[in-house]
Amino acid sequence: MKQFLSLLALLMTLATFPVAITSCADDETTPGSATPKPPTPEEPEEPDPLAPTLTATVRYDKAKLTAYNFNYYSTDPYGYPAILSAAITIGDEVVRYQKKARGLVIYNRVSAFQEDDSPTGGELTAEKILAGSGLITISADHYGFGATADKHQAYGIGIPNAQSCVDALLAAKKLLPKLGFKWDDKVLFNVGYSQGGQTALAVLKIITEQHPELQITHTVAGAGTYDLCETYRQLIKSNYTNHPSTIVAVVLAFNEYFQLGIPLANLFKEPLLSHIDEWFYSKKYSIGQLDHLMGDIPVSDFLSEEMQDLETPTAKKFMAAFQQDNLCTGWTPRKNEHITLVHNKSDQTVPLTNTEFFFAFAHDEQGLSNVNLEVKDWGSMFGQPAHETGAILFALTCVNRISNTLGILPWVDVFSLDIF
Numbered sequence: 001m002k003q004f005l006s007l008l009a010l011l012m013t014l015a016t017f018p019v020a021i022t023s024c025a026d027d028e029t030t031p032g033s034a035t036p037k038p039p040t041p042e043e044p045e046e047p048d049p050l051a052p053t054l055t056a057t058v059r060y061d062k063a064k065l066t067a068y069n070f071n072y073y074s075t076d077p078y079g080y081p082a083i084l085s086a087a088i089t090i091g092d093e094v095v096r097y098q099k100k101a102r103g104l105v106i107y108n109r110v111s112a113f114q115e116d117d118s119p120t121g122g123e124l125t126a127e128k129i130l131a132g133s134g135l136i137t138i139s140a141d142h143y144g145f146g147a148t149a150d151k152h153q154a155y156g157i158g159i160p161n162a163q164s165c166v167d168a169l170l171a172a173k174k175l176l177p178k179l180g181f182k183w184d185d186k187v188l189f190n191v192g193y194s195q196g197g198q199t200a201l202a203v204l205k206i207i208t209e210q211h212p213e214l215q216i217t218h219t220v221a222g223a224g225t226y227d228l229c230e231t232y233r234q235l236i237k238s239n240y241t242n243h244p245s246t247i248v249a250v251v252l253a254f255n256e257y258f259q260l261g262i263p264l265a266n267l268f269k270e271p272l273l274s275h276i277d278e279w280f281y282s283k284k285y286s287i288g289q290l291d292h293l294m295g296d297i298p299v300s301d302f303l304s305e306e307m308q309d310l311e312t313p314t315a316k317k318f319m320a321a322f323q324q325d326n327l328c329t330g331w332t333p334r335k336n337e338h339i340t341l342v343h344n345k346s347d348q349t350v351p352l353t354n355t356e357f358f359f360a361f362a363h364d365e366q367g368l369s370n371v372n373l374e375v376k377d378w379g380s381m382f383g384q385p386a387h388e389t390g391a392i393l394f395a396l397t398c399v400n401r402i403s404n405t406l407g408i409l410p411w412v413d414v415f416s417l418d419i420f
Contacts, residue, residue, distance in 0.1 A: 052171035055085070060124065064092040065131040068179060069120040071147050072171035077160040077257040085146030086168035087119035087139050088176065091131035098180070102134035102406055103187025103217070106165055108199035109139055111155070111246060113290060115283040118145035129395055132411035133402055136176065136183055140168040152281060154257050156195060156225060156250040158325050162202030166211070189402060190219040193394045194350065194387065197224025201327045201358065208334055220401050222342035222394035223350045223387065226358040228322035234351040236308055239298045242348045242385050245290035247299065248272065251307070251318070252280060258321040266314055272302045328361040338370040342397050344390030345377040
């Protein structure tokens with residue numbers, strides 16, 4: 001009886017709906033039947049073993065932004081595979097109203113020595129400035145912070161830090177659609193100050209050489225050590241720096257990651273020598289605290305004699321390592337790059353010659369026509385040393401370059417932000 005009722009129901013259906021029966025092989029029906037072929041099930045997408053993973057979502061109400069912290073695959077300073085961490089920060093304009101973001105911006109972070117002085121640790125100074133731009137910001141922690149906090153950072157080594165930033169960008173572009181965000185994929189800014197300025201130009205180099213599919217809209221680099229050899233020569237000549245802790249950090253990083261193998265006793269004098277582990281490897285102190293612990297002293301008071309004499313085997317090893325990371329030679333930028341170089345003439349931490357040398361390389365030697373200089377003598381203003389004063393000039397320049405490029409009004413008054 002059940003079979004009969006089923007057959008009756010089928011006949012009634014066929015009587016109600018006219019059906020054209022065909023045996024044409026090109027049709028979407030089964031030959032001799034009115035029943036369409038079922039769609040071929042899609043093959044399940046293979047899981048990507050290198051896919052980034054979201055680790056935390058952090059809301060910053062005062063700054064009106066949300067940070068999406070994630071881990072991703074990159075390389076360590078030796079070039080071996082490593083899992084690193086970064087943050088995607090998105091302002092409320094995009095998050096709350098689900099607008100399409102105006103584009104992306106790589107923020108290459110400034111010097112940091114304390115363990116939580118990283119984007120995923122909550123240090124989002126520049127990200128707060130960028131929050132109202134309508135851009136999505138990607139900020140890498142760099143090796144030695146976040147997912148690799150148990151490692152020593154590659155401080156002042158531009159190429160590995162830039163690699164972490166480029167890989168973070170590529171990972172973020174995979175993760176963002178899964179978070180529900182869209183953006184103008186033709187807009188990509190690349191900005192950074194101090195160590196971040198060096199990293200920004202190294203990012204430009206890596207993208208030029210490794211990722212022809214990517215085009216940076218505008219790079220704004222401020223007061224970076226683009227030529228560490230020249231920086232070191234100037235340091236020895238002047239015998240002074242506003243931030244002695246940064247010199248120590250650079251020497252430690254290059255000695256370790258370029259595997260120079262030089263004993264610390266050959267690099268530093270007492271009392272600094274006895275405090276290297278406590279002050280620099282512990283990650284307990286900020287740059288300001290380390291500078292205070294070291295004291296306002298000449299470079300000759302903490303660097304060894306063989307580090308001060310550029311003709312010694314020890315100094316020559318470092319200069320050779322510095323040369324390998326030199327951004328003012330050895331590569332060919334694309335002719336259509338737009339680059340703005342920012343520097344405070346009074347800077348006693350990163351010599352102005354870095355900016356002058358890169359401009360000569362990019363503009364004069366390589367023939368790039370869109371390289372602009374924002375070099376001004378701001379001295380030590382707003383109660384800040386000259387290097388930090390230059391950071392304010394850099395922030396203003398970033399806001400102006402981004403707003404002019406996007407055709408929008410400047411979205412923030414930098415001087416009104418209590419962040420410097």
